[in-house]
Amino acid sequence: xxxxxxxxxAALIALGAPIFVALLSAAALALLxxxxxxxxxxxxxxxxxxxxxxxxxxxxxxFAGELMAISGIxxxxxxxxxxxxxxxxxxxxxxxxGGSTLIGTICGSSAAAVAAVGRNMYPQxxxxxxxxxxxxxxxxxxxxxxxxxxxxxxxILYGASAEQSIAKLFIxxxxxxxxxxxxxxxxxxxxxxxxxIPREESFRARVAWQAFKQAFxxxxxxxxVMVGIYAGLFSPTEAGGFACAYAAFIGMVIYRxxxxxxxxxxxxxxxxxxxxxxxxxxxxxxISWVLTVEGVPQALIAATADAGLSPLGFLLCVNLLLLAIGxxxxxxxxxxxxxxxxxPIAVSLGIDPIHFGIVMTVNLAIGMFTxxxxxxxxxxxxxxxxxxxxxxxxxxxFIGVQVSALALITLVPALSLWLLHxxx
Amino acid sequence: QSTMxxxxxxxxxxxxxxxxxxxxxxxxxxxxxxKIEIYPASQLGAIPRMSEGVLLGTIEAFTTxxxxxxxxxxxxxxxxxxxxxxxxxxxxAVIHDKDFRDYLETLFLDKGVRIVGAIFNSPxxxxxREPVTTIExxxxxxxxTFASPLQMKPMxxxxxxxxxxxxxxxxxxxxxGGIDGMLAGIPILSAFKFYDTAKHVTNINMNxxxxxxxxxxxxxxxxxxxxxxxxxxxxxxxxxxxxxxxVDNVERAEKVWLDNGGEVHMLPEDxxxxxxxxxxxxxxxxxxxxxxxxxxKDRIEAKLEEVRAK
Amino acid sequence: xxxxxxxxxxxENGIIRAEALVVKLVGLLLGLGLIAMVLVNVxxxxxRYTGWFSLVGADELLVYGMIWxxxxxxxxxxxxxxxxxxxxxxxxMNGRLGAVxxxxxxxxxxxxSIFIAWHSFVFIERISALNQTSMGLGIPMVIPHSxxxxxxxxxxxxxxxxxxxxxxxxxxxxGAAQ
Ligand code: NA
Ligand code: NA
Numbered sequence: 001x002x003x004x005x006x007x008x009x010a011a012l013i014a015l016g017a018p019i020f021v022a023l024l025s026a027a028a029l030a031l032l033x034x035x036x037x038x039x040x041x042x043x044x045x046x047x048x049x050x051x052x053x054x055x056x057x058x059x060x061x062x063f064a065g066e067l068m069a070i071s072g073i074x075x076x077x078x079x080x081x082x083x084x085x086x087x088x089x090x091x092x093x094x095x096x097x098g099g100s101t102l103i104g105t106i107c108g109s110s111a112a113a114v115a116a117v118g119r120n121m122y123p124q125x126x127x128x129x130x131x132x133x134x135x136x137x138x139x140x141x142x143x144x145x146x147x148x149x150x151x152x153x154x155x156i157l158y159g160a161s162a163e164q165s166i167a168k169l170f171i172x173x174x175x176x177x178x179x180x181x182x183x184x185x186x187x188x189x190x191x192x193x194x195x196x197i198p199r200e201e202s203f204r205a206r207v208a209w210q211a212f213k214q215a216f217x218x219x220x221x222x223x224x225v226m227v228g229i230y231a232g233l234f235s236p237t238e239a240g241g242f243a244c245a246y247a248a249f250i251g252m253v254i255y256r257x258x259x260x261x262x263x264x265x266x267x268x269x270x271x272x273x274x275x276x277x278x279x280x281x282x283x284x285x286x287i288s289w290v291l292t293v294e295g296v297p298q299a300l301i302a303a304t305a306d307a308g309l310s311p312l313g314f315l316l317c318v319n320l321l322l323l324a325i326g327x328x329x330x331x332x333x334x335x336x337x338x339x340x341x342x343x344p345i346a347v348s349l350g351i352d353p354i355h356f357g358i359v360m361t362v363n364l365a366i367g368m369f370t371x372x373x374x375x376x377x378x379x380x381x382x383x384x385x386x387x388x389x390x391x392x393x394x395x396x397x398f399i400g401v402q403v404s405a406l407a408l409i410t411l412v413p414a415l416s417l418w419l420l421h422x423x424x
Numbered sequence: 425q426s427t428m429x430x431x432x433x434x435x436x437x438x439x440x441x442x443x444x445x446x447x448x449x450x451x452x453x454x455x456x457x458x459k460i461e462i463y464p465a466s467q468l469g470a471i472p473r474m475s476e477g478v479l480l481g482t483i484e485a486f487t488t489x490x491x492x493x494x495x496x497x498x499x500x501x502x503x504x505x506x507x508x509x510x511x512x513x514x515x516x517a518v519i520h521d522k523d524f525r526d527y528l529e530t531l532f533l534d535k536g537v538r539i540v541g542a543i544f545n546s547p548x549x550x551x552x553r554e555p556v557t558t559i560e561x562x563x564x565x566x567x568x569t570f571a572s573p574l575q576m577k578p579m580x581x582x583x584x585x586x587x588x589x590x591x592x593x594x595x596x597x598x599x600x601g602g603i604d605g606m607l608a609g610i611p612i613l614s615a616f617k618f619y620d621t622a623k624h625v626t627n628i629n630m631n632x633x634x635x636x637x638x639x640x641x642x643x644x645x646x647x648x649x650x651x652x653x654x655x656x657x658x659x660x661x662x663x664x665x666x667x668x669x670x671v672d673n674v675e676r677a678e679k680v681w682l683d684n685g686g687e688v689h690m691l692p693e694d695x696x697x698x699x700x701x702x703x704x705x706x707x708x709x710x711x712x713x714x715x716x717x718x719x720x721k722d723r724i725e726a727k728l729e730e731v732r733a734k
Numbered sequence: 735x736x737x738x739x740x741x742x743x744x745x746e747n748g749i750i751r752a753e754a755l756v757v758k759l760v761g762l763l764l765g766l767g768l769i770a771m772v773l774v775n776v777x778x779x780x781x782r783y784t785g786w787f788s789l790v791g792a793d794e795l796l797v798y799g800m801i802w803x804x805x806x807x808x809x810x811x812x813x814x815x816x817x818x819x820x821x822x823x824x825x826x827m828n829g830r831l832g833a834v835x836x837x838x839x840x841x842x843x844x845x846x847s848i849f850i851a852w853h854s855f856v857f858i859e860r861i862s863a864l865n866q867t868s869m870g871l872g873i874p875m876v877i878p879h880s881x882x883x884x885x886x887x888x889x890x891x892x893x894x895x896x897x898x899x900x901x902x903x904x905x906x907x908x909g910a911a912q
Contacts, residue, residue, distance in 0.1 A: 012839070012842060013819075013820050014820070015835050015838065015839055016819050016820065016835065016836075016839060017819060017839040017842055017843065018812075018817035018818065018819045018839075018843065019817070019818050019819055019820070020808075020817065020818075021817075021839070021842055021843045021846055021847075024846050024850060025842055025845075025846045028846060028849050028850070037429075037482050037483070038480070038481055038482055039853045039856075040480060040482060040853050040854075040856050040857040040860070041477070041482035042850055042853050042854070043850070043853055043854040043856075043857035043858070043879065043882055043883075044469070044473055044476060044477060044480070044482055044857065045469065045473075046850070046854075046882050047473075047801070047878070047879055047881075047882055048469040048470060048473040050797075050800065050801045050804060051470065051472070051473070051797055051798075051801065051878070052470065052592075052797070053590035053592055053593065053793050053796070053797055054590070054592040054593075055797075055800065056771075056775070056796055056797065056800060059768060059771065059800055059803065060771075060772070060775070063768060063772070151596055153592070156592050156595075159616065160465070160466070160591075160616070161435070161465040161466065161467075163435060163436065163615045163616060163617075164617065165616070165617035165618075165620040165621075166595045166616070167595055167599060167617075167620040167621045168617070168620055229596070229600060230600055231600060231601070232597060232600030232601040232602030232603075232783070233602065233779065233780075233783050234602070234779040234783070235589070235590075235593035235596050235597050235602065235779070236593070236596050237590070237592070237593055238593070238775055238776075238778070238779045240775075241771070241772045241775030241776055241779075242775075242776060242779070244772045245772055245773075245776050263769070264762070264765050264766070264769070265765070266765075267764075267765035267766070267768045267769050268761045268762065268764060268765035270765075270768060271761075271764035271765055271767065271768045271803050271807050272761070272764070272807050272810060272811060274768075274800070274803060274804060274807065275764075275803060275804045275805070275806070275807020275808045275810070275811055276807070276808070276811050276816070276817055276818050277818070278800075278804040279804060279805075279808045279811075279817070279885075280818055282804075289468070289469070292463075292467060292468070293429070293468070336465070336466065336467060337467055340435055340464060340465045340467065372820065378818035378819075378820075379818070381818070381820075382816070382818055388820045472868075472869070476861065476866065476875070479861075479864055479866070480857065480860055480861065480864075494869075495866060495867050495868065495869050495872075496864075496866070535864065536864070564785070566782065566785060570869070571790050571791060571794075571869055571870035572869070576790075585785050585788065586788070587782055587788060588788070588790055588791075588793070588870060589782075589793070590793050602782065602783060603782075
């Protein structure tokens with residue numbers, strides 16, 4: 001069963017078939033050869049994979065990213081970062097990482113962040129000597145931080161299916177998200193230094209002030225979105241729509257860089273990008289559903305439960321299992337299916353379920369960019385217009401970095417729980 | 425041997441408990457003949473997908489509060505009318521009355537679903553960021569409701585602005601003050617640890633939530649007579665077993681709420697009466713032009729009068 | 735002879751231009767749809783925040799709009815052959831082997847799209863017989879569900895068209911080479 005799925009997906013993907021075709025063929029074959037539920041369930045699961053309010057953040061943030069690019073908001077923000085930190089090795093790479101992290105604080109979807117940051121930062125990174133592989137690696141992997149930093153769709157789903165407080169999960173994700181970002185920043189900086197990527201001239205107050213003045217309105221955009229969320233004007237999903245509206249306002253009224261025509265063109269290309277991302281999301285949902293009704297994850301987890309592991313052994317086992325699953329499944333469906341099964345075992349071993357939720361989220365965040373299958377990889381490839389093999393090579397070192405972060409987050413529960421205990 | 429997938433949106437609550445009891449009862453009756461698989465916590469998809477699934481037979485059974493299947497058949501609204509049932513015992517007396525239960529089992533056969541389980545879930549209460557202890561205190565609050573007139577109109581009648589909102593947006597909006605509260609049963613509020621976000625629950629007892637288990641009728645008819653009988657009997661046996669569990673569960677949930685720093689408020693008795701009357705009037709207006717709903721509601725109320733007379 | 739060849743070219747150009755126009759119009763529709771979604775989203779949040787008005791069913795409208803955008807966009811992406819895919823292997827091959835692989839992938843795409851479209855059709859037929867409506871907007875569920883059917887029929891159709899054009903070109907170039 002699992003083999004049929006795996007082999008047909010792998011064969012079709014390797015031959016360059018559209019990902020959604022490979023996934024749906026595998027699901028169709030599995031349902032034909034291993035009859036279970038009626039085939040009309042295909043329609044239902046494809047539709048169900050798209051019919052989720054939180055997924056609206058994908059079209060909205062893709063569109064917002066596009067508008068930031070054509071209005072010049074992104075350029076001005078990047079120039080400011082360069083004026084302030086240009087002397088730091090790898091500053092532009094860190095700016096891309098910072099962009100992802102910033103988008104992460106207002107958005108819960110990793111694919112949208114990759115699209116937005118990739119669209120804005122990739123040309124700059126190439127121009128500044130980062131090389132395609134390195135630039136793609138930075139952009140593809142840093143998007144994963146978005147689902148660890150609150151708000152996060154993955155955590156909302158974990159909270160709902162494991163009966164944990166979503167509010168606590170959000171708080172618990174803050175430090176692990178920062179840890180991931182810091183480790184990434186450290187790696188980007190050191191590797192940029194070793195690769196002798198050219199640095200900017202030393203910091204000059206006058207240049208920085210000029211860049212700040214230039215970027216003032218651009219800076220109000222993330223500020224507006226953050227304030228809007230925390231003042232209750234809009235929800236995290238709606239924030240995407242407001243980000244579009246505000247970026248369009250700045251572009252059309254303040255900077256006058258955006259005409260109605262270019263706005264419409266941006267909307268058309270964002271809609272197309274959304275379609276290409278979401279059809280893969282829907283098809284991946286079908287695969288998860290087929291695996292669930294055929295009892296595959298249940299069997300895997302039963303085997304884990306029967307192994308009689310220590311808490312630490314269990315956590316490591318779960319990490320390996322989830323990293324493997326993350327190679328083929330998308331995190332949203334994986335969390336829905338796996339957490340009701342794994343959390344009771346974790347709790348019986350004395351593991352804090354909030355800590356466990358963070359461990360799961362980080363795992364599946366990494367799964368977003370581990371080859372061969374990772375939504376962030378496909379999105380990056382499409383936005384950056386480069387070969388998959390280059391992205392595969394680019395993300396390799398970052399898998400190492402983020403797995404180290406995962407190890408740290410797994411071994412030190414305080415990273416997740418400290419802020420919570422500080423609260424109560 | 426056939427398989428019966430039982431789906432629901434929640435876990436470790438009275439719905440899940442009924443499913444587990446049902447599984448035991450089936451095993452005792454027909455053993456391996458019918459394999460029960462339980463999928464709690466929306467593992468088989470969101471609520472609209474599960475209700476479509478049971479209608480079209482992609483899943484065999486779905487356990488849900490009646491308010492989530494009013495689009496399957498509007499007559500499900502009859503169970504959600506605010507102010508109708510006063511408490512759990514009244515729900516028990518009506519839905520487990522032999523006559524009524526027979527009537528209920530086949531009421532929705534024209535939609536292709538059979539009811540094999542009917543259970544008391546919990547009363548609908550109001551969670552808020554700030555304490556609410558009077559009807560006036562509700563005035564102007566933005567409270568998350570379902571996009572259903574039977575929740576929205578009665579809330580409007582007491583001055584609340586009903587605010588339908590996707591479930592994934594509720595916590596962030598509550599935290600930020602974009603909404604002031606939400607309607608829910610206390611087992612849900614405690615299970616999802618809402619006390620971390622908003623501390624106050626007002627026992628408005630708007631309605632008593634009834635959960636039902638729908639089975640795809642075409643699938644049901646394709647089973648052997650022995651299995652059909654077992655399903656019907658097991659469903660009713662499980663109802664009887666879980667009723668006290670469900671009542672205790674509401675108490676347990678309230679205790680969990682209080683133990684975690686949450687507070688529970690009651691309106692003064694006269695105001696509670698006034699509130700129920702206002703709700704009931706608003707609800708009557710909502711269903712006034714739906715005779716098929718009124719017919720079922722009348723049936724429930726006739727049984728209620730019988731029960732109250734005793 | 736010369737005039738007939740000219741007519742053929744003209745009608746071919748006509749088809750190509752008509753097709754290009756349809757593609758452009760659908761693209762514009764998707765763009766306008768996305769802009770409309772942004773406006774509904776903003777209006778809905780503003781109405782809720784101020785308490786002035788409440789757009790019941792706005793969440794459904796947004797999600798169903800997104801589903802239609804995704805499925806129509808997927809047809810255009812199939813038409814432009816730029817769906818997300820892994821481009822490891824085909825680069826290493828060119829010429830005849832590449833064409834054969836492309837043909838195989840296209841046939842798989844058409845086959846799986848027709849398969850999904852068929853079961854989607856059966857589903858929609860049954861859901862429409864049951865008069866299912868949505869919770870918030872109260873619209874027939876056939877409307878949002880049809881997006882999947884339309885999308886996969888469209889993907890099958892444009893891919894079949896591209897495949898035929900490819901086969902025609904391939905045989906033509908083979909003929910020219912001989
Ligand atoms: Na986030
Ligand atoms: Na992966």
